Amino acid sequence: MSTAVKADNLEKRYGTKKEVTHALKGVSFEVERGELFGIIGPDGAGKTSLFRILTTLLVPEGGQAQVDGYDVVEDYREIRKRVGYMPGRFSLYQDLTVEENLKFFATIFHTTVGENYDLIKDIYEQIEPFKDRKAGKLSGGMKQKLALSCALIHRPSVLFLDEPTTGVDAVSRKEFWEMLRKLKEQGITILVSTPYMDEASLCDRVALIQTGEIMSINTPEGIIRDFENPLVAVKADNMFRLLKDLQSFPGLFDSYAFGEYHHAVLQKENQQQELQAYLQEQQHESLELQQIKPDVEDCFIALMKTDS
Amino acid sequence: MRTLLFLLQKEFRQIFRDKAILRMIFVMPILQLVVLPWAADYEMKNIRLSIVDHDNSPYSQELVHKITASGYFLLNTYTQSFADAMHEVEEDRADLILEIPPRFERTLVRENEATLFMALNAINGVKANLGGAYLRTIIQDYNREVRLNWVQLPRFNPETRIEIVPSNWFNPFMNYQYFMVPGILVILVTLVGSFLTALNIVREKEVGTMEQINVTPIKKHHFILGKLIPFWILGLVVLTVGFFLSWVVYGIVPVGSFVTIYVFAAIYLLAVLGLGLLISSYADSQQQAMLISFFMMMVFILLSGLYTSIDSMPEWAQLVTLLNPVAYFIDVIRLVVLKGAGLSEIRQQLLTIIGFAVVLNAWAVFSYKKRS
Incomplete structure (x- = not known):
């Protein structure tokens, strides 16, 4: 398999001399052809800047990048012909109908809706009953499907999706990832960025990005495998006091609130009993304690901790 | 070519779907053309006059009658106290005071001469100026009539008198609508050409469609x-x-030919479209574009010769008007509509506007970038 996207030490700064925001600090990664690659990081990590560079909307200040074998600075014209880009914000013509939008994008890519209909069929069929409705009047989920159809209409070899599931309900999110799976089967390389850690497990490989730097690139399983410390979920009646007490436990590496439980990362194996005894000493009522498997979010938090 | 046709189709579709823009394009011009020329009237009417008559003689009555019959003045108060009249001015109920002194009739008959006092409220300078001038003319007229009644003038006037009777060429009745209406039309064409274009493009930027378009091979x-x-x-x-x-x-x-006007308008529109494009490439939001447009429009209108003659502006302002495309079109449209100028007479303006079109469009295209 060859490389579809290659980024090498990409740099981007915003702002004037006085106040410079370093959006990307030397980002490098490679995406294989036909891969579903996730870029995962919180807001402001540099995901959108990275996507805008790869889709030739932004010129990087340093480093190089190739998409489908073409340089993003030199051969931007070629890249524009063969990538699909779906920005985080809905940006189709709100005053044109669903069908007109699709036709419009097909035409400016010098193709027709019919030519690549098989590719978007599954997605477009769901919004076809509303094809005479103006795009601005669609619901959030339908807008997203239309945007995806428009980004796919010219059969791109690489598809860039910038936070496609932000602000979308849980059912639509699930559906959306299902669609991406199917597209991947058609051989399209997909780069998707998301702030939701739970979506990482749906990608083939993920890059965890934080403040303009990539902390780790691996398969979701690999990232979890790299998490070496034992992880314990703790629960008690007084959760606030519990967190404070956890932090004063000598054998602790890190602890943080995690939904219903607090997660405690321990320094060594077999410290669980020790911790239980310690917490009982502090007289916590209805204490629950169990060893759990880490997920990507735990890994992300751990990586942030080691970095800083 | 197919892409371009499709883009045009899309653009027209959007324009005709946007009710607000349609209204702006068709209703606004109609309203402005029908309403504004009546309101933007140079002639001063309804000047409110307070007369202080200390004389109350047949002569003063006749003068008052003559003034009110002219149609320019509304008699606000007719009193015998100057303080009363002044009070009216202070309350902004009167613009002018005419004071007729005591024994006005007697002095006029006996000494062949009498003085009147006129006070103008100069807060509205134009009104005061014009009102004063009108009043003066009426009084002079009155003066002549009075004399005619007394003196049997010889057949030939013994003293040499020069009387000036102006004749207005191209607009014999000095109908201000004849030169205001074409001027307003120019402003409307400018609005559509430059500012609607700018707003349209900036909207694409704002909504994000511009970015989507930019990643395409268009x-x-x-x-x-x-x-x-x-x-x-x-x-x-x-x-x-x-x-x-x-x-x-x-x-x-128009006295001149429509061909002349449309040839000029076609090129003029290219220039203002370039301006719109230029605004759009520097503005990031519709608010910014609106503010820039508003500011430019103010300057364009005030320095265009639409309301005030360019020749009476200070020299530096006259130099500025050389950079105002609106001024050229207003000049040309008046020349063609009123005077019947042909293409060869407006050659100079035409060449200048071609220059504007080239420079503005080149600048705009240069500064428009598909990437940042």
């Missing part, structure tokens, strides 16, 4: 032409609607 010149051509056509449509209206409402038919 060519820069296709995109720009796709934006300019619709508004170029709309500009000419507005001009046509405007001429139709000014014929129906004001009976204005």
Whole structure:
């Protein structure tokens, strides 16, 4: 398999001399052809800047990048012909109908809706009953499907999706990832960025990005495998006091609130009993304690901790 | 070519779907052309006058009668106390005070001469000036009549007198609508050409469609032409609607040929479209574009010669008007509509506007980038 996207030490700064925001600090990664690659990081990590560079909307200040074998600075014209880009914000013509939008994008890519209909069929069929409705009047989920159809209409070899599931309900999110799976089967390389850690497990490989730097690139399983410390979920009646007490436990590496439980990362194996005894000493009522498997979010938090 | 046609189709679709823009393009010109020329009247009417008459003689009565019969003045108060009249001015109920002194009639008959006092409220300078001038003319007229009653003038006036009777060329009745209406039409065409274009493009930036378009292989010149051509056509449509209206409402038919006007308008629109494009490439939001446009429009209108003659401006302002495309079109449209100028007479303005079109468009295209 060859490389579809290659980024090498990409740099981007915003702002004037006085106040410079370093959006990307030397980002490098490679995406294989036909891969579903996730870029995962919180807001402001540099995901959108990275996507805008790869889709030739932004010129990087340093480093190089190739998409489908073409340089993003030199051969931007070629890249524009063969990538699909779906920005985080809905940006189709709100005053044109669903069908007109699709036709419009097909035409400016010098193709027709019919030519690549098989590719978007599954997605477009769901919004076809509303094809005479103006795009601005669609619901959030339908807008997203239309945007995806428009980004796919010219059969791109690489598809860039910038936070496609932000602000979308849980059912639509699930559906959306299902669609991406199917597209991947058609051989399209997909780069998707998301702030939701739970979506990482749906990608083939993920890059965890934080403040303009990539902390780790691996398969979701690999990232979890790299998490070496034992992880314990703790629960008690007084959760606030519990967190404070956890932090004063000598054998602790890190602890943080995690939904219903607090997660405690321990320094060594077999410290669980020790911790239980310690917490009982502090007289916590209805204490629950169990060893759990880490997920990507735990890994992300751990990586942030080691970095800083 | 197919792409361009498709872009045009899309653009027209959007324009005709946007009720607000349609209203702006068609209703606004109609309203402005029908309403504004009546309101933007140079002639001063309804000047409110307070007369202080200390004389109360037949002569003073006759003078008052003559003034009120002129139609320019509204008699606000007729009193015998100057303080009363002054109070009216202070309360902004009167613009002018005319004081007729005691024994006005007697002095006039006996000494062949009498003085009147006129006080002007100069807060509204134009009103005061014009009102004063009108009043003076009426009084002079009155003066002559009085003399005629007394003296049997010889057949030939013993003293040499020069009387000036002006004759207004090209607009014999000095109908201000004849030169205001074409001027307003120019402003409308400018609005459609430059500011609607700018707003339209900036809206694409704001909504994000611009970015979506930028990742496509669409060519820069296709995109720009796709934006300019619709508004170029709309500009000419507005001009046509405007001429139709000014014929129906004001009976204005250009003395010169429509060909001259449309040739100039076609090139003029290119220049203002370039301006719109330029604004759009520097503005990031519709608010910014609106503010820039508003500021420029103010300057364009005030320095265009629409309301005040360019020749009476200070020299530096006259130099500034050389950079104002609106001033050239107003000049040309008046020349053609009133005087019947042909292409060869407006050669100079035409060449200048071609220059504007080239410079503005080149600048705009240069500064429009598909990437940052």
